[in-house]
Amino acid sequence: MYLVNTPWWLRALYPQLIWQMPNQAKIIYLTFDDGPHARATPYVLDTLAQYNAKASFFCIGKNVLEHPEIYARILNEGHAVGNHTQHHANGWKVNDSQYFSEIDQAASLIRSTLFRPPYGRIKRSQINQLIRTTHSQLFNTFSNSTQSNIEQSVYKIIMWSVLSGDFDTKLSADTCTQNVIKHTKAGSIIVFHDSAKAWDRMSVALPKVLKHFSALGFRFEAL
Numbered sequence: 001m002y003l004v005n006t007p008w009w010l011r012a013l014y015p016q017l018i019w020q021m022p023n024q025a026k027i028i029y030l031t032f033d034d035g036p037h038a039r040a041t042p043y044v045l046d047t048l049a050q051y052n053a054k055a056s057f058f059c060i061g062k063n064v065l066e067h068p069e070i071y072a073r074i075l076n077e078g079h080a081v082g083n084h085t086q087h088h089a090n091g092w093k094v095n096d097s098q099y100f101s102e103i104d105q106a107a108s109l110i111r112s113t114l115f116r117p118p119y120g121r122i123k124r125s126q127i128n129q130l131i132r133t134t135h136s137q138l139f140n141t142f143s144n145s146t147q148s149n150i151e152q153s154v155y156k157i158i159m160w161s162v163l164s165g166d167f168d169t170k171l172s173a174d175t176c177t178q179n180v181i182k183h184t185k186a187g188s189i190i191v192f193h194d195s196a197k198a199w200d201r202m203s204v205a206l207p208k209v210l211k212h213f214s215a216l217g218f219r220f221e222a223l
Helices: 008-013 040-050 061-066 068-076 096-107 124-130 173-183 199-215
Strands: 027-033 056-059 080-083 189-193
Touching: 027 040, 040 068, 040 199, 056 061, 056 068, 061 068, 061 096, 068 080, 080 096, 096 124, 173 199, 189 199
Parallel strands: 027 056, 027 189, 056 080
Antiparallel strands: none
C-alpha cells in the first residue's frame, strides 16, 4: 500500500523530513533509488543528458561496490548522490544499532549528507538521531586528507512528494507516467528507481516525463 502523492497530513506528522522543495521557480527534482545498476543507471544518465537535466541518486552501498565506474560517472556528470544504506535496510524491521551500522557502511562509500530511508520506513528514534548527528559523529573513519565541511553537516532525510510507482509490477509504464505528470508541480521531489525491477516502467516513463515538463519550461535540478 502506498500513496502516489504524499498527503499534507503525512508531511505535517513528520516535519523534520524533507518532502518537497520551495516552489518559487519552475524546478523539479528527480530522484533515483537503489542503484547503481549495470543497465538502468547508464540509461538514466544518457536520458538525463539529452535534456540537460540533473538528478539525485540514492545509492545502496553494496551496489556502489559492484559498479564503482557507474557511481563515478554519476558524480562526474554533475548529479547528486545520497545514502540509501548498505543493503537496503528496512528501518521498521531492524534495531537502531543495526540501522546506523547500515548507514555507516554506506557512508564509507557515499560521501553525502543526503539520506533516504529504504521503503520510506524509518522510526522516530532513527529520525531524531540522524537529524541531530553530524556526518563525522556517525561516520568518523575519513582519513585526514579527505576531511571536509561535509563532516560538520547534519543528515538531511529526503522523502518525496510524488511516487512514480515504477517499482510496482502491477502497473503499466503509462500509469507510472501519468502518476508523475498528474501530481508534479514546481518543487516536487519525484521518485524513480534505477533497478532491474523498475526497468520496464521507468525506461518508458522517464523520457516522457522529461519531454512533457521540459516543453512546459521546467528545469530539472539535483538536491
